[in-house]
Structure formats: C-alpha cells, structure tokens
Amino acid sequence: MYSHVFVSVTDFQRAFGFYSAVMDSLGLQLRFHQPAKPWAGWHSASGARPLFVIAHPYDGRPHDPGNGQMVAFAAADRRTVQAAHHSALQHGGRCEGPPGLRPQYHAHYYGAYFRDPDGNKLCVACHEPEAASA
Template identity: 45%
Template sequence: MFSHIQLGACDLPRMIAFYEAVLACLGLVRLPEVDDQGPEGAGWQTPNAEWPQFYVQRPFNGRPASAGNGTQVSFAAQDREQVQTAWHTALRHGGSDEGAPGLRPHYGEGFYAAYCRDPEGNKLCFVHAQDW
C-alpha cells in the first residue's frame, strides 16, 4: 500500500481544476492548504482518513514536470457507475481517452475499468473489481 502519490504539474491551475472535478466523482475531498515548505500544489484524500493522499504540484527540483512512460495512477471506484462518471468527467475537463469503461476479464473476474490521460499526459485508471 502507499501513503501518497504525487504528480508534477506545469500548468498547476489547469491540473488542480481537472483533479478537483475528477476526484470529486470518486468521493475524494481537497485537503486544506498548508505551508509545508514544499512547492505549490493541491492534495486530496478520502473523507475522515489521513492517508492515502494524492497531490499535484510543481516539481521540487524546479524543472518542468513530465509524464512518466509506463507510469499509471489507478483510483479505486465504489462501483461501475463511479468508473464511468470519473472517466466522462476527465474527458470533459481536458483529459484524453486511453480506453473506455468496460470489463477487462484478463485482469480478473469483474475487473471493470476506464483509462485516460490528464491534461499533462499522466495515465490514469478508474477501476472497480468484484472482490473489493
């Protein structure tokens, strides 16, 4: 399990708006802004849970952010409808299609997922599995 995921952002306002819309579909809420001496950004978490957390922010090294080749962030959804809603919201807010919602039986029985890229090219998956 992970404690937090952090993606770099070049156009931070655009990325925050994208994730604010998409992550709300999954029930995640925005963290209060805190001056933690790190670069500017925003974070989200499940209500009433400290961890895990998800962040978009400017890179610590000051260089432009870039999407990782072979990197994917997957968000668990409560049901298939939530997968569909998150994916459609992502596309409406500047994301690009990488695979429409549907069953992916080669990943497991009842594995229902959708794939997209955020506005800066990071690959995302929204998934609900029968066993969760």
C-alpha cells in the first residue's frame, strides 16, 4: 500500500540515534544513511519497500509535528512491542501509553505509544493473540 513514510526531524544525529535503536528492536534494516543530506531510511527484511525515512523538512521550514498524526509499526509479538517502547524511552523518547492490551481496538491489540525527541508520535502494535505472539 505504501511506498514510504517520511518523518521530519530537527536534529538529524539525535534522531538517527533514536530511530536506529527503535528500528533495530523491530528487526528493520537500515537501507541508507546520508548525514550530509541529511536523511536515512529503513525497510523490512522482506524487501526494499515500504521505506521509513527521517530527514530535515524538505521545504526548509522548521519541523512541526502534526496533531493527530502517528506512524504505527507492526510487531511480530508482544515482546517486540515492549522492547521497542523500552528502546524509545532509553534513547530520548517520551511515553504516550505503555505497552498493553487495548481491547477498544480489538481483542488482541497489544500496543505501545511514544514520541520521538522531536515530538512525532509513534506506535508499535502486535495484532496476534498472546499464544501466537509468545
């Protein structure tokens, strides 16, 4: 469905450290890292797309996290949700909702919410039952 998701950041090096840790906990692979541009992108092991990209805003104006916008990453199991959330908080992120079941979405929705150091809202979610995700 998606070609890529682009998230703007203000301090590229800080953001790269944050996202490298979170992407590593999700098992996503770094596809490119060009600090001089500056931008970086990750993809899943299954192929080149979709990409998740961080960079300074393309138009050169200051970064402004959008209200009501969020990028949600799929996790294979609940332990991965927990690891990604922990990694995010250890690397400058801020909690927006700890790992846990959210039955208001569906019976097996297990997610965690956090913001990156620039205020962009992120989610990591597993949609599998506990037995299947263990």
